[in-house]
Structure formats: structure tokens, C-alpha cells
Amino acid sequence: MFRLLWEIEDTPGLLTGEGAKASARAARLITALTDAGVSITAPACHSCGKVRPLTHVLDGLRCCKECYRKAAMAACGHCGRERAVATRRLDGTPLCSVCMRHEPDQVITCVLCDRVRPVGQRTKDGPLCRACFRPTLRTCSFCGKGPRRCHRASTGMPRCDTCSRTRRTCVGCGQKKYAAALTADGHLCETCWQRNPVSFNPCRLCGTIEYLHSYGRCHSCVRDQQVRDALSLDGVMDPGLEPVHNVLTAGGAKAGLKWLTQPSARRILDALADGTCPLTHEGLDTLLPNKSVSFLRAALVTAGVLPARDEQFAVLQKWITSTTEAVTDDGERQLVRRFATWHHLRRLRRQAPKHPVTSNQSASVRSAVRAAVTLLGWLREQDTVLALCTQSHLDEWIDSGPTTRYSARGFVEWCRKNRHIGKDLEIATREKQSHVQPTDEDERWAVSRRLMHDDDIAIEDRFAGLLVLLYAQPISVVSQLPVTAVITEGPQTLLRLGDTPLLLPDPLDTIARRLLARRRGHTTTGTLSDSPWLFPGAFPGQHLSHPHLRKRLNRLGIYSRPGRASALMGLSTQLPAAVLTELLGISPGTATAWTQSGGNWARYAAELQSRSQPAG
Known part of the structure; x- marks a missing residue:
């Protein structure tokens, strides 16, 4: 919501006809307002x-759908005609839907007629063309x-065309779907049929x-055969x-097969197989950045x-190099690079032994460098x-631009200290936003009770939500909790957030134990051992990112800053500051x-001293 408001603030013309510049969320807002009859100027396609x-x-x-389709048309690499791109070869050559069927991997030699034609069906005796x-x-x-x-004759459950197109109620999930099999209990959909032991058979290889x-x-x-084939050159895989x-x-074979179907994944394996991409970080950096490379x-x-290396830091370095290329003047380009290197990257390198670069730190550096480049361009104008x-x-x-220009304040201060500009020049600090309004106490406890009992x-x-609402933990801290943070000692369950473990009450201790037993991330491929994180992420060996965890909690009505503020207000009235530091x-x-009770370190130390002395 705040990002949407900031976008409208930075680009006021979004609601007056400049909707072509809007993001996806702003475009949805414009559509909703138009459908509701609000008098705003509907945006026009910038192309037509x-x-x-x-x-x-x-x-x-x-742009509209038609203009996008016209722009997406390209000359087919086989017939040369301007047509919609149906697929692309591994080298990126576009193919239309007609020529796609005549590619070498789609053409076979029919075992009956010995003609080279598109494959119609692959049988145990060999491939057949569509005519045979x-x-x-x-x-x-x-x-x-x-x-x-019939269909699926080899499974022992043949189905005619009519039955294949008829929806029936699945006895497994209770939903009305296309039936894949008929058992003694009733029809089963494809998903439930694959999970039913009746459909299981022994693999002929293993x-x-x-x-x-x-x-x-x-x-x-x-999966083993497909990976070996992808990594082989002329049928031989490099040791x-x-x-x-x-x-x-x-890890999971099904997830691995799904990953191998992605064109980007196959291009990576082909590059490793032919030697164009060495098996190093530098070699992977030469590939087009995408999720397959990161995974x-x-x-x-x-x-x-x-x-291991700090990926956020490596990506940030590469981004700085590419972004500063937009500065046409050589002197100014070198100036921005020195600012990014000696002011930001040097600080991040000093902090690297303690903790890697976070996404928030990376975003802050990007904003500062981007603002510096924008300022230099404006001065040239x-x-x-x-x-x-x-x-x-x-x-x-x-005054003449969006509030993001305040991010150039660090660049101006650095230039002033290094005598690149006048010693009296500065950009004023941006006025801070109002304090966060804490979540209502009754609402916080109502949401907490729901999290405790709603299975x-x-x-x-x-x-994660209970740690935010009850123990005032930031989402960035919650997402990086290791498995060792949860300590089980007989019937008791402890959680280490600070120096002293915290005893979890019921039912929070039960939830913690269930999480330990059932925790799993989205990653099932490439995982050789259990994840060390309490909240595993999408990539092997990494924890769940805090922006993603924040989105999940926001869907439940849990907002980090208001919830933490409310929790801290409640805890501070019951515990001294020293105890909050030790436990949380x-x-x-x-x-x-x-x-709020006026407790401080000196008062708490005096209280401990009085407790240790016997009553006179």
C-alpha cells in the first residue's frame, strides 16, 4: 500500500492519463477506479x-495486448516469415508454430514407413509418424x-474420448475434475491417482x-539420465x-525434472558441457542473470x-559498474565510481566479517548511486x-523532483569532504515521517489467539507472526533464526533470541516443536543435507527472505512495525530494560x-543487589 502511495506521489500524472508509466499495482488501481465509475482519465496505449x-x-x-503481440513478432529462423514466436532454439533463434514441428528434436524416422516426419506417438517398438x-x-x-x-491403455485404466472430457467428483479430494482412474471407492483425479498405491509399479531400472x-x-x-545427457558432449560427460x-x-526427483524443463536451465548445462562456462563463480557471472543461475x-x-561468497555484495558491485556507464563524461563517471567504492563498498567490506550485505543495505546504496547519476545529468542540462x-x-x-532525490545527500557530503564542491553546500535531511501507530492492544491479542489455535x-x-506480536521481533531477525535457536529439554521448549533462552508457554511451545518437525522450504532439488535455518528459503542453504515473509504475514493482517510497537509497549510496562535486552x-x-516504567540499567542493577542481600 505504501509503495503504491509513494508511486502516485512521485508520478502524479498516473491518474490523469499517464497510466502507461504505472507499475502493475498502479495499473490495477486505475482499472478498479475506472470500473467503479470514478472520474479519472483512462490511460491510452503508448503504441497505438x-x-x-x-x-x-x-x-x-x-501497452495493450495487440501492440504487444505485434512487437513480439519476429522473422522465423526456419521459414523467414514474420510470425508470432512459438518457441526458440537453444541459441535463441525464434521459430513459428508451423516450423517448430519440423525441428530435429521433433522429427523422427518412423519405424513403419521409414519416412522422416514429425513424431505422432512414441511406442515401445519405436516412434511412429502421425500417418502410421x-x-x-x-x-x-x-x-x-x-x-x-482409448487413452492411457498402458496403465490398465483405458478411457474413451467421452469419459476423458467428463468431469466427475474425485473421492480423494472431493473436487469435480477430469477422472484419471476408477477404483472400488470411486473416481480419482490425476493428482489423487498418482498418490494412490494402486497406481504404483516397479521401475524397470532400479x-x-x-x-x-x-x-x-x-x-x-x-532425472539422472536427463542430467547426464545435458552435461555430456558427444555422449561423454567431463569428469x-x-x-x-x-x-x-x-533431493526431489519431480522438482528436479521440472527445473530441467526450463530453457534457461538447459542453456546453463549446455554451457557447462561445451566448456564456454567454467565451473566457477566468474564463469556463472558471464551467463544471463536469472533464477536458474542463482539456484x-x-x-x-x-x-x-x-x-561461499556474499552474493548481495557481488551483485551490487556488478550493478554499480553497469549503472555508472550511463554517465557520458569520463571524469564524472570516475567520480561516481569512487564515491560508490570508497564510501559505500569499503564500509560494507568492513562489516562483511560480522554479517553479509542485506537487501536493505543494497537498496540504500543503489538509491544513493542512482541519485548521484541523476544529479550530474540534471546539472549538465x-x-x-x-x-x-x-x-x-x-x-x-x-524542489523540482520526487523525494527520492534526497538520496543524493550522501554523495554531496562526500564531494564536500573531498573538495569536489564548495564547502558550504549541502542537501537538507528529509523530514521524517510520523511515528508508527501501534496496533490496538485488543486487535493484537485477537490476532495472536487466532495464530495460536487456527490450524x-x-x-x-x-x-513467525507470534514472535512479532508477542516478543516484538523484527521480521528480518525472524527469517534468519537458525534451527539451534529452538532448544528442547524434556517437556520444556526454549527459544534463544538474546543472551538468555526464553521459556515458551503453551501452545507456543507446541507450535515450535511442530515447526521443527515439519519445516521445509520450496527447495527439494540440489539439497544434500537438512537446512540449518528454521525458515528455509527457495534456494539451497539459504533462509527465507524477509520481504517474502513480510508479504505472507501481511496477508494475515500482521504488520511488523505497528505490531512490534504494540508488543514493546506492553512488555516495557512489565519488564525492566535489561531483561528485555537479555531475553529478546x-x-x-x-x-x-x-x-515506560522508568527502569534503567542503574536501577535494575540496584534491584538485583538488593535481592541478593538477605533481609536484615
Whole structure:
């Protein structure tokens, strides 16, 4: 919500016809206001100029669906005609839907007619073209009619065309879906049928009994073969890529097969196989940045194949280099790079031994560098340079633009200290926003009781939300809690947030134990060992990111800053600041500031001293 308000503040014209510059969330707001009859100017497509729903992005601006389709057309790499791109070859060459069927991987030699044609069906005797393929005729296991052309004949549950298109109530999940099988209890959908032991068969290669993937092979055997084929060149895999094979064949086979279907993943493995991408951090950096590269890097680091490094710091360095290239003047470009290197990166390097760079720190540096580049560009438009900049220039620049320009304050201070500008120039500190309004006490306890007793909420969200609402923990701290933070001693469950473990009451202790037993992230591929984090993330060896955890809690009506403020107000009236610091891990200054009872370190120490003395 705040991001949406900030966007409207920075670009007021969004509601007066400039909706093409809007983000996805702002575009949804504009559509909702228009549908509700609010008198705002509906945005026009920046390409055709017509007032239509702007559902796509083209050249950085929102456009209609038709313009996006026209722009997405390209010359087919096979026939040369301008058509919509249906797929692309591994080298990026576009193909239309017609030529796609004639690609080498889609064309086979028919075992009956010996002609080279698009594949119609692959059988145990070999592939058949579409002319030679004849569907199997069987009696339908659902309606009993036949013989008819059937589907899934090899599974023992043949279905005719009519039964394949008929929705039935699944006895497994209770939803009305297309039936995959008919059991003694009733129909089962595809998902429930794959989980039913009746559908399990032994793999012909390893003997594993499960719902087989294809051609009598289990998912693990198919994944192993596909990974080995992807890493092989001319049928031979380099022994140096054996660790990559071991990493990609660890964990869940189904998730691994799904990852291998992504074109970006196959391009990475092909680059490793032909040697164009060395198995190093520097080699992976040469690839196009995407989630597949980040996932593979994290899996290799977790397995010990690659050394660990601060990814946020490495990405930030690369971003600074590419962003400063936008500065046309060589002197100004070097100035911004020196500012980023010696003012920001040096500070982050000093902090690296204690903790890696966080996403908030990275965002702050990006904002400062971006504002510095914008300031230099604006000064050039005013026919001046940084050395001749005056205070009136800075004031005019701040007043004539969005509030993000205040981020250049650090750059101006650095230039003043290094005598690149006048010693009296400065950008005033941006006026701070009003204090956070704490969550109402009754509302906080109502949400807490819901988290304690509602089993329909994910166990991770319940425990994280209770730590925010009851123990005033920041989401960034909660997301990075290690497994060792939860200590089980017989019937008692302790949680280490500060120096002294905290005894968890019922039912919070039960929730903590259930989380320990059931914790799992989105990652099942490339995981060789259990995650050390209480909230595992999407990448191997990494914890859940706090922005993602914040979104999950926001859906439940839990907001970190108001909830923490309310919890601190309640705790500070019951406990001294020193106890809050020991148990909750918050800083002494924060604990003292929130303590409303007037407790401080000296008073608490005197109280302990009086307790230790026997009554006279």
C-alpha cells in the first residue's frame, strides 16, 4: 500500500492519463477506479494511442495486448516469415508454430514407413509418424463401451474420448475434475491417482515402486539420465562435471525434472558441457542473470563445489559498474565510481566479517548511486558542472523532483569532504515521517489467539507472526533464526533470541516443536543435507527472505512495525530494560527508550543487589 502511495506521489500524472508509466499495482488501481465509475482519465496505449486495458509492458511503458503481440513478432529462423514466436532454439533463434514441428528434436524416422516426419506417438517398438500411428482400441474402463479409441491403455485404466472430457467428483479430494482412474471407492483425479498405491509399479531400472514417469522408469532414473545427457558432449560427460551431476540428482526427483524443463536451465548445462562456462563463480557471472543461475550457484555452494561468497555484495558491485556507464563524461563517471567504492563498498567490506550485505543495505546504496547519476545529468542540462554547482542549484533540484532525490545527500557530503564542491553546500535531511501507530492492544491479542489455535494457517506463518506480536521481533531477525535457536529439554521448549533462552508457554511451545518437525522450504532439488535455518528459503542453504515473509504475514493482517510497537509497549510496562535486552536481543538503547516504567540499567542493577542481600 505504501509503495503504491509513494508511486502516485512521485508520478502524479498516473491518474490523469499517464497510466502507461504505472507499475502493475498502479495499473490495477486505475482499472478498479475506472470500473467503479470514478472520474479519472483512462490511460491510452503508448503504441497505438487507443484507450484499452494496458496488460503488458513494452519498451518500459504499458501497452495493450495487440501492440504487444505485434512487437513480439519476429522473422522465423526456419521459414523467414514474420510470425508470432512459438518457441526458440537453444541459441535463441525464434521459430513459428508451423516450423517448430519440423525441428530435429521433433522429427523422427518412423519405424513403419521409414519416412522422416514429425513424431505422432512414441511406442515401445519405436516412434511412429502421425500417418502410421493408430490409436489403441479398448473397452473403456469407465463406461464399459467399446472397443473404442482409448487413452492411457498402458496403465490398465483405458478411457474413451467421452469419459476423458467428463468431469466427475474425485473421492480423494472431493473436487469435480477430469477422472484419471476408477477404483472400488470411486473416481480419482490425476493428482489423487498418482498418490494412490494402486497406481504404483516397479521401475524397470532400479526397482523403486512408485507412480512411474515414462517407459517403465521412475522419476529418479529419468532425472539422472536427463542430467547426464545435458552435461555430456558427444555422449561423454567431463569428469569435472560429476559434482554438478551429483548436486542436481539430489533431493526431489519431480522438482528436479521440472527445473530441467526450463530453457534457461538447459542453456546453463549446455554451457557447462561445451566448456564456454567454467565451473566457477566468474564463469556463472558471464551467463544471463536469472533464477536458474542463482539456484544452481546456491546448490553448488551448499554442496561445497564452489566457495561461499556474499552474493548481495557481488551483485551490487556488478550493478554499480553497469549503472555508472550511463554517465557520458569520463571524469564524472570516475567520480561516481569512487564515491560508490570508497564510501559505500569499503564500509560494507568492513562489516562483511560480522554479517553479509542485506537487501536493505543494497537498496540504500543503489538509491544513493542512482541519485548521484541523476544529479550530474540534471546539472549538465542546466549548462553547469559539479564543481560550479551552487546551493540554489541543489535547492532547485530537490524542489523540482520526487523525494527520492534526497538520496543524493550522501554523495554531496562526500564531494564536500573531498573538495569536489564548495564547502558550504549541502542537501537538507528529509523530514521524517510520523511515528508508527501501534496496533490496538485488543486487535493484537485477537490476532495472536487466532495464530495460536487456527490450524488452517501455515505453521511457519503462525510461529513467525507470534514472535512479532508477542516478543516484538523484527521480521528480518525472524527469517534468519537458525534451527539451534529452538532448544528442547524434556517437556520444556526454549527459544534463544538474546543472551538468555526464553521459556515458551503453551501452545507456543507446541507450535515450535511442530515447526521443527515439519519445516521445509520450496527447495527439494540440489539439497544434500537438512537446512540449518528454521525458515528455509527457495534456494539451497539459504533462509527465507524477509520481504517474502513480510508479504505472507501481511496477508494475515500482521504488520511488523505497528505490531512490534504494540508488543514493546506492553512488555516495557512489565519488564525492566535489561531483561528485555537479555531475553529478546534488542539493543539496550531501544529497550530503555521503550521502557515506560522508568527502569534503567542503574536501577535494575540496584534491584538485583538488593535481592541478593538477605533481609536484615
